[in-house]
Amino acid sequence: MKKLLKNIAILTVVLLLSVNGYSQSDDIKVPLRFDHYYTYDQVVQALKVLHKAYPDLTKLEVVGKSEENREIYALTINNPKTGEELSKPGVYVDGNIHGNEIQASEVCLYFLNTLLTKYGNNEKITKLVDKNAYYVIPVVNVDGRCHFFTDANTSSSNRGLRRPKDDDRDGLFDEDFPDDLDGDGNICRMRKKDPFGKYKTDPEDPRLMIRVKPGEKGEWTRLGQEGIDNDGDGRVNEDSEGYVDPNRNWGFNWAPQYVQGGAGDYPLSGVGLKGIADFIMQKPNIIIGYAFHNSGGMFLRGPSTKSQGKFHPKDIEVMDYLGKNNEKIVPGYRYLISWKDLYSTYGDFGDFLDNIIGAYTFVGELFMSSTETYRDPEQKTEEEDDMFRGSSNERNREKLKYNDHVAMGELYKEWKEYDHPTYGKIEIGGWVKMSSRLPHPFMLQDLVHRNASAVIFSAEQTPEVEMEVFEVKKIDKNLSRVRIRLVNDKAMPSISYHSVQKKAYPKDILKLSGQGIKIISGGQLTDNYRDKVNYKEYKPEVQFCQVPGFGKVEYQFLVSGKGNLVIEYESMKAGKIKKQVKL
Numbered sequence: 001m002k003k004l005l006k007n008i009a010i011l012t013v014v015l016l017l018s019v020n021g022y023s024q025s026d027d028i029k030v031p032l033r034f035d036h037y038y039t040y041d042q043v044v045q046a047l048k049v050l051h052k053a054y055p056d057l058t059k060l061e062v063v064g065k066s067e068e069n070r071e072i073y074a075l076t077i078n079n080p081k082t083g084e085e086l087s088k089p090g091v092y093v094d095g096n097i098h099g100n101e102i103q104a105s106e107v108c109l110y111f112l113n114t115l116l117t118k119y120g121n122n123e124k125i126t127k128l129v130d131k132n133a134y135y136v137i138p139v140v141n142v143d144g145r146c147h148f149f150t151d152a153n154t155s156s157s158n159r160g161l162r163r164p165k166d167d168d169r170d171g172l173f174d175e176d177f178p179d180d181l182d183g184d185g186n187i188c189r190m191r192k193k194d195p196f197g198k199y200k201t202d203p204e205d206p207r208l209m210i211r212v213k214p215g216e217k218g219e220w221t222r223l224g225q226e227g228i229d230n231d232g233d234g235r236v237n238e239d240s241e242g243y244v245d246p247n248r249n250w251g252f253n254w255a256p257q258y259v260q261g262g263a264g265d266y267p268l269s270g271v272g273l274k275g276i277a278d279f280i281m282q283k284p285n286i287i288i289g290y291a292f293h294n295s296g297g298m299f300l301r302g303p304s305t306k307s308q309g310k311f312h313p314k315d316i317e318v319m320d321y322l323g324k325n326n327e328k329i330v331p332g333y334r335y336l337i338s339w340k341d342l343y344s345t346y347g348d349f350g351d352f353l354d355n356i357i358g359a360y361t362f363v364g365e366l367f368m369s370s371t372e373t374y375r376d377p378e379q380k381t382e383e384e385d386d387m388f389r390g391s392s393n394e395r396n397r398e399k400l401k402y403n404d405h406v407a408m409g410e411l412y413k414e415w416k417e418y419d420h421p422t423y424g425k426i427e428i429g430g431w432v433k434m435s436s437r438l439p440h441p442f443m444l445q446d447l448v449h450r451n452a453s454a455v456i457f458s459a460e461q462t463p464e465v466e467m468e469v470f471e472v473k474k475i476d477k478n479l480s481r482v483r484i485r486l487v488n489d490k491a492m493p494s495i496s497y498h499s500v501q502k503k504a505y506p507k508d509i510l511k512l513s514g515q516g517i518k519i520i521s522g523g524q525l526t527d528n529y530r531d532k533v534n535y536k537e538y539k540p541e542v543q544f545c546q547v548p549g550f551g552k553v554e555y556q557f558l559v560s561g562k563g564n565l566v567i568e569y570e571s572m573k574a575g576k577i578k579k580q581v582k583l
């Protein structure tokens with residue numbers, strides 16, 4: 001009997017790990033597979049496997065530890081043969097800052113897998129790997145991801161950091177979570193038969209309930225999320241984990257709890273976030289960033305609050321160029337402005353990356369529930385708005401049919417009776433954890449591929465500065481006029497306009513030197529037909545500059561002496577160039 005129980009226990013664990021193919025315990029190999037979701041441990045294993053397969057191109061680091069002491073990994077891709085990391089534009093990608101938004105990590109893994117496995121086989125990817133340095137943190141909220149898989153949850157629960165908080169001020173911390181009463185790994189809904197209830201059975205689909213009209217007889221009362229009153233205070237599920245929202249706790253435009261819910265005690269009080277911020281601060285070359293979330297199908301850009309004012313118009317041009325292309329790469333996704341089109345947030349990661357690092361940043365809101373279709377192809381879809389049509393009765397009926405006929409019934413639990421200690425005879429049922437914000441695994445490949453392609457498009461548009469010495473003219477026995485052009489045929493400038501305007505970090509440097517050579521004067525050439533130059537008054541041998549996207553900037557110098565003139569360009573984000581000219 002004991003042995004039988006043990007066998008049943010083992011069998012249950014195995015079943016839990018492999019339910020519906022959402023997560024597999026098979027050995028993880030390169031190339032990685034994207035027909036299932038990776039648990040936190042499997043993400044770590046996947047990163048180790050990638051690093052082991054490509055030791056020359058990758059670096060695997062633990063950048064910090066979480067509240068529950070889990071390791072936060074970053075995988076860096078850089079080809080040392082084409083230069084050291086910091087001498088190249090940096091591309092930053094992360095995901096799963098909200099614990100429940102798990103497919104964000106699969107996008108990160110897919111992106112890494114694509115760059116590494118296609119390196120040397122695919123011309124475009126080979127060029128991209130050689131050009132930039134890539135910093136990828138697939139799981140920001142490591143505790144969140146772990147608990148999302150191991151604990152019973154809804155598709156929206158378990159977002160925050162594991163910092164216990166007494167939400168109801170009863171002296172107890174996180175004492176009344178929702179409870180998985182039927183032991184199926186999901187937190188579903190509870191309802192009770194009640195002639196005075198506000199809901200009745202939907203005549204079109206008995207699994208759904210619709211509101212009764214005034215005067216109509218009710219049938220059901222909704223009792224909220226599955227659970228009991230754990231601490232016996234008369235309320236059910238009133239104090240679950242946290243809440244510190246890891247995307248409201250960054251060190252720019254932070255606001256306290258009474259302004260911004262989930263803010264935490266002070267900026268970067270999340271210990272894992274602090275580790276990530278330190279990691280990022282050591283990469284001043286980062287010029288583009290993607291942070292993936294779910295859901296809604298959006299590429300959001302900042303600012304996250306109206307009071308920050310508008311972005312510099314030239315930066316908007318850059319974001320528009322990338323964002324509008326992203327809309328085409330990922331059909332249905334929209335390129336939007338955070339505060340204006342969605343809502344305001346303080347202490348947002350995107351603002352941190354934009355303003356402190358000077359990077360162009362997108363928040364990728366993955367997944368559109370409107371892709372879960374079961375309908376006549378003739379039916380109009382023009383008015384569909386993914387953000388707002390999510391919960392209408394019509395939408396729920398369609399979603400259930402999609403569940404029945406396309407997702408093999410894996411997204412929804414039929415209502416089942418349960419004897420509740422407080423409410424008596426009730427029913428438990430509804431959408432499961434792996435529904436609603438996540439694609440069924442059969443759609444995962446498409447989601448990760450297209451979103452990784454959007455990042456790849458941006459990675460192609462990091463600055464590529466070239467230097468041309470387009471004139472060396474003797475104007476006197478010992479005096480030469482030297483004209484230098486810095487050209488960039490990619491969308492991103494060598495430094496963002498915002499960073500220049502706010503003096504966020506030093507501009508690029510153009511420096512001339514040489515033995516026996518003196519730089520008499522120098523400055524930006526604004527009109528080379530009329531010889532108009534903005535001369536720099538002091539130290540003309542060092543010029544501070546910015547190379548625009550899809551453009552150029554030109555300089556003119558008067559140089560005395562003979563010999564080798566050394567011309568150096570140095571940018572924090574766009575690399576270094578060194579040339580020599582014989583005078």
Ligand SMILES: [Ca+2]
Nearest residue numbers: 166168172239
């Ligand atoms: Ca409490």
Ligand SMILES: [Ca+2]
Nearest residue numbers: 180182184186
């Ligand atoms: Ca349950």
Ligand SMILES: [Ca+2]
Nearest residue numbers: 176229231235
């Ligand atoms: Ca309670």
Ligand SMILES: [Ca+2]
Nearest residue numbers: 177227228237
């Ligand atoms: Ca509870």
Ligand SMILES: [Zn+2]
Nearest residue numbers: 098101293294
């Ligand atoms: Zn999110």
